[in-house]
Amino acid sequence: MAKAGSWQEVAKAKREAIAESIPQPWRIDAIPSAAEQRDVTGDYVHQWLSQEEIEITEMDAVDIVEKTSAGIWSAEDVARAFCHRASLAHQLVNCLLETFFDAAIEDAKQLDAYFAKHKAPIGPLHGLPVSLKDQFHVKGVETSMGYVGWIGTFQGQKGTGRERVFESEMVKELRSLGAILFCKTSVPHTLMSGETINHILGYTWNPKNRNLSAGGSSGGEGALIGMKGSPVGFGTDIGGSVRIPAAFNGLYGLRPSAGRLAYEGMSNSMDGQNSVLSVVGPISHSVASLKLLVQALLSQDPWLHDPLVHEIPWRHKCEQETIDLINSSRHGSEKLAFGILEHDGQVTPHPPVQRAMKIIKETLRRLNHKIIDWEPPEHKRGAEILYKAWVFDGGADIHSSLKLSGEPPVPQVTPLYGHEPFQGFSASEIAATNVKKREYQKEYMEYWNSTRDQTGTGRPVDALIMPVAPFAAARREQCKYYGYTTIVNVLDYTACTVPVTCSNQNIDIASPDFKPVSELDQDIMATYDPALYDGAHVAVQIVGRRLQEEKILAIAEHIGQAIHSD
Amino acid sequence: MAKAGSWQEVAKAKREAIAESIPQPWRIDAIPSAAEQRDVTGDYVHQWLSQEEIEITEMDAVDIVEKTSAGIWSAEDVARAFCHRASLAHQLVNCLLETFFDAAIEDAKQLDAYFAKHKAPIGPLHGLPVSLKDQFHVKGVETSMGYVGWIGTFQGQKGTGRERVFESEMVKELRSLGAILFCKTSVPHTLMSGETINHILGYTWNPKNRNLSAGGSSGGEGALIGMKGSPVGFGTDIGGSVRIPAAFNGLYGLRPSAGRLAYEGMSNSMDGQNSVLSVVGPISHSVASLKLLVQALLSQDPWLHDPLVHEIPWRHKCEQETIDLINSSRHGSEKLAFGILEHDGQVTPHPPVQRAMKIIKETLRRLNHKIIDWEPPEHKRGAEILYKAWVFDGGADIHSSLKLSGEPPVPQVTPLYGHEPFQGFSASEIAATNVKKREYQKEYMEYWNSTRDQTGTGRPVDALIMPVAPFAAARREQCKYYGYTTIVNVLDYTACTVPVTCSNQNIDIASPDFKPVSELDQDIMATYDPALYDGAHVAVQIVGRRLQEEKILAIAEHIGQAIHSD
Incomplete structure (x- = not known):
């Protein structure tokens, strides 16, 4: 008791x-x-x-x-x-x-x-x-x-x-x-x-x-x-x-x-x-x-009322431009262009997520849109910047909150924060991290700009589509990889999830050819169990450039409707 | 040699x-x-x-x-x-x-x-x-x-x-x-x-x-x-x-x-x-x-091309709204409202700057604009947040650049940075400073909002006008107070200087009634010498809310023209 x-x-x-x-x-x-x-x-x-x-x-x-x-x-x-x-x-x-x-x-x-x-x-x-x-x-x-x-x-x-x-x-x-x-x-x-x-x-x-x-x-x-x-x-x-x-x-x-x-x-x-x-x-x-x-x-x-909010009202024009492109794509006169990232080089998505990405690609092709393979600056490098920011203070803030009652951290947070505060970053280290982040953002931005040469639309890609996580949903204490989402945070891009399908134990079978690129990749694939996952939702995310909420919502609606109207 | x-x-x-x-x-x-x-x-x-x-x-x-x-x-x-x-x-x-x-x-x-x-x-x-x-x-x-x-x-x-x-x-x-x-x-x-x-x-x-x-x-x-x-x-x-x-x-x-x-x-x-x-x-x-x-x-x-720039093109509408108000003010049907801060409670402006502020007030009255006394959250508190940010790294960056050649710091920077690096801020201290800054910005923002009750225009003040510095220009090694400018940086507001007049030794005489509020105030007033300053330019600054460049430029043009058309 x-x-x-x-x-x-x-x-x-x-x-x-x-x-x-x-x-x-x-x-x-x-x-x-x-x-x-x-x-x-x-x-x-x-x-x-x-x-x-x-x-x-x-x-x-x-x-x-x-x-x-x-x-x-x-x-x-x-x-x-x-x-x-x-x-x-x-x-x-x-x-x-x-x-x-x-x-x-x-x-x-x-x-x-x-x-x-x-x-x-x-x-x-x-x-x-x-x-x-x-x-x-x-x-x-x-x-x-x-x-x-x-x-x-x-x-x-x-x-x-x-x-x-x-x-x-x-x-x-x-x-x-x-x-x-x-x-x-x-x-x-x-x-x-x-x-x-x-x-x-x-x-x-x-x-x-x-x-x-x-x-x-x-x-x-x-x-x-x-x-x-x-x-x-x-x-x-x-x-x-x-x-x-x-x-x-x-x-x-x-x-x-x-x-x-x-x-x-x-x-x-x-x-x-x-x-x-x-x-x-x-x-x-x-x-x-x-x-x-x-x-x-x-x-x-x-x-x-919020000093950190930029004065950017809802931009009907930006939304309408996207809707106009979508409408013209229906007659084949215009199209949207998408970067597709099926694997971030770190962790292989489970079969249901692979299938969701396949459905996305088929849907985009059916809608006459252009697809290009996304070959960006290494995501791992970007994500590592974010992980540093999470531990700048050596866990001081969260451990002080836990200490108020004496409760221990749950096992989900100890890999990052341990059981006690640890040595934090110095001001110079934080500043160096901020510079690295800005440089990474700039590099990614110029990669995005460069896709103009591949799209045939006169524009760089309109959005990037990739998994949200390597799994349809995580098993308890197995949510151990965040690279597909964190990359968006380090870039401060706009992203919207789109539900695509549900895990199906009859078709989502692990490939016998799977070759893990790392121990983590191996471990995460090992958590997949077709029977256990059966019925789970699977989604992808549509990612746009910074502050592109109007555009990304319009695209998410377009793609979501196309998938679910099948 | x-x-x-x-x-x-x-x-x-x-x-x-x-x-x-x-x-x-x-x-x-x-x-x-x-x-x-x-x-x-x-x-x-x-x-x-x-x-x-x-x-x-x-x-x-x-x-x-x-x-x-x-x-x-x-x-x-x-x-x-x-x-x-x-x-x-x-x-x-x-x-x-x-x-x-x-x-x-x-x-x-x-x-x-x-x-x-x-x-x-x-x-x-x-x-x-x-x-x-x-x-x-x-x-x-x-x-x-x-x-x-x-x-x-x-x-x-x-x-x-x-x-x-x-x-x-x-x-x-x-x-x-x-x-x-x-x-x-x-x-x-x-x-x-x-x-x-x-x-x-x-x-x-x-x-x-x-x-x-x-x-x-x-x-x-x-x-x-x-x-x-x-x-x-x-x-x-x-x-x-x-x-x-x-x-x-x-x-x-x-x-x-x-x-x-x-x-x-x-x-x-x-x-x-x-x-x-x-x-x-x-x-x-x-x-x-x-x-x-x-x-x-x-x-x-x-x-x-710059990951830190917000997508805010030049807003003609925002500029035009301000110009329309200015034009209506000429017929007295509308007016602009200004907060006026003549003294920030820390350092008394020299006589030429006091006179420039007087000219500004007279000009605004002549133009039928509304003036209210600016009684904001204490500026000193805001400025202190900024001074912390300047020394987060204990001078590590600047001293390492000086050390490359072995040159000593010039006397103008030693009050803040000394001759050697010193203990910097921890990540937790930096985070606490960021929270304080955001809270100060919020407090100032709500003060600005609250002026709606005093302007009679249905809007809060359109801009704040105050000195740029307590002196027309600094004497060598005497530029020792930055509170009038730094407050704008901590708030991240838009500001534009407007030249007003020139120091005149015949009229800009130090008041015999000057009562310093501090030693710094005393010291800075002591650097004023009517003969030495004679002819120096004197300006003020028009300060607007965050990201209000279109509006502030329109107002600065209006006021600048009015002053110089006399």
Whole structure:
């Protein structure tokens, strides 16, 4: 039994409080094991939902807003339906760190009253439930970020006067746009893992295949939205933390470039490390939903409230130019050009991911687009710059947060951070790393420019397409390679995941010809098991140059539709 | 006598080579002392110039390009005239570290041949001479940045293969726009001073009043352009280094926000310190010239060649909105609103600067604009964040550059950097400084937002106007306070200097009521001497929010014209 006041006890109390926050009628008596019920999405979860609730929660964010903004659905009904489904998701895959359903329903009632009075929506997100990774500060609830020692504090500090009062900038923007906030989702403590696990909740499982991880660090978002317990939510990404859970859960997830959306007032790990910035990005079932959210947020002039946001409103012209190219490509008069990277030279993708890349190439050819092999500056060199930035402080920040309660680091973070702080970087070493990063970015940029000679479009490639990870989703404690996502962070490029297919044990067979290029490559291929992976989502990412959100969303929509219209 | 191979000898050889690079017919026999000839601009320098040379060199950059682009003037004649006048400037105030007149004239001849063939200019800067601070790399010449140890190297390193070959990104842009590069100008070694002095050239004096400094660190640019030895040039600014020399020399100088213009491929001090970035900005005699250069450079899509530049083309709409407001203010239907800061609470401006601020206020009132007192978050707190960033590495970078030759630091840099490297900041301390900076920026941003309640325009203030320095120009070794400029760097705001008046010993009398707020305040006021300062230029700066270059240039032009049309 946990000692009184021990971190185990504090964690348990919080875990139980979360469980108890779920209304009695929404509780599930017996949760099946993964062996008993691998996939808990779709039909399985429907058993606890009414027809109306199913209709609401299976609707795309864009369509939900259309209905709430026309008074066809009440914000309250929508909020209740998602609170219910989120509660089921939590019980099945362990994804919520905070629930505030009562506040959400109260907010929804006020929106309904507003609508009744004005016969008009309050804003472009009127009545849309939005879930948030547990780095956002929301009034009335706490932010633990998975640290036991942060419970009852503001970012680990007591008596700041900000506890349960302060709100992150984007939270204020979402409220003023009419969104309904209703829960905050789980993260790996430290945030520095592609799996989601902490001592408060435990492990967050992938709802489509509960043998596998929901991804991380925005894994609670991935699992919740994958369960359709939320129509759209926000994660953050400093090495893949939006894209990995989006991909693992068959979702679209946007990693914008730094300075596009407001990060102001969010809790973070290693705050102030500014060589490679974490960014906030949306995750949802459709590109249209991502676009709805990004456009709405930019309409709030975030550059007037976040000193790190650049004044770049939503650029309709940039979006339209891309759409025009796509439309002309349908008649063969124009086309887009893509760089294709199937293997980064470090780790071989598992068979389902190889197949997804094959589907992508076939789709692009069918759409008359140009494909070129991507032969960029070595990705390994780029990724190593990022890994340095993650340990500039020798783990001082994360170990001090762990030490607050005495909890040990989870095994997913010890390879990078160990069990104790270590020697950090000097100012000169940090500066040298920053120069290396800029030089690498410049080299990559000029490589990208140089592809103009190969595309035949008069432009360099419009986007790069590559895997998000070498696996469809990671097995527990096996998320050990991040090179496919981290390269985007070191370049600060825009990237959006596109779900492509699902693992199929009958066709995704490991090649007998596989020759590992390294021990890591060998180890990662060894984690593939066709039967275990069967049914798991597989996605790729569309990568654009820095600050190309409009273009990349338009391309992701085009390709996503083409794949799924087959 | 200097020992063979000593730093003194290497410096002397370089100094003599520069002097000898000036064609014999352009040499001045006897250079008068400051006591004999305080002001060497205008009539004084005309004695060595032909009427045609005077006509060309006194012309604004915009008008020069108009003439070269219409074939009225040849690029060669223009280049020769500026090479001549720059040579005179150098002899009188010591401002050039590199001359490459032959290459310039050769380039000009090629432009003339192009024009003869195509009957059209090659680009928007066809035949415009542009001078560069000695941080830019230009093929055929070296970059010493004032360090004796950098002579014959590439940024202190030998055998890089880049010596005298590599060109900075902006240099390439300027060439492709049709500009003629002809010289590089002096800097204080280390770049970290508001005075320009190094062991190669010695001290750069203010041509309008040779008792005083030309400013720094872009002091060679300030002096050269002040002498009309160049129509427009580029400096850099991490604490005031564009604005201080612009102000001291009666010029317009733009400090854009970071990420607007390309810094890629320039040499720098403490490269890789990325908490507060140095930026590159133009200096000239008119706002129209600054705008010409900024617009031309943005037309080159610098974001495709510099990973730190944001994709923000010249925004005509933003400029036009400001111009529309200015035009309506003439009929009293609209107005602009300004925050006015006459004293930053730290150091009292000298009487000429106080009078310049008074002129500004009277001008704004006459133009029907609204003025509010600026009561921002304490500037001292902001500036202290910047001073930390300057010494993150404990002076390691600058001392290693000094050590290459064994030269000692000049007295202007020892207060900050001492004679030896010292304990630098840890990664955690750097991160904490970055957080403090972001919090300060946020606090200032919200103060700016809050002025909406006071302006009566429906907007917060359009700009802030304040001194550039507490003095019209600094006396030698007396440039000891930077708070008026550094606050802009820590906020990463856009700022443009506007020349207002000249010191007048008959009216700019120190107030007998002056009560110093500190010893520093006392010391700085003690450096004011009406007779010694007589004739010195006095400027103020117009400060806008981040990335507001279009707006601030439009306002600077409006106010500058109003002041000088009196």
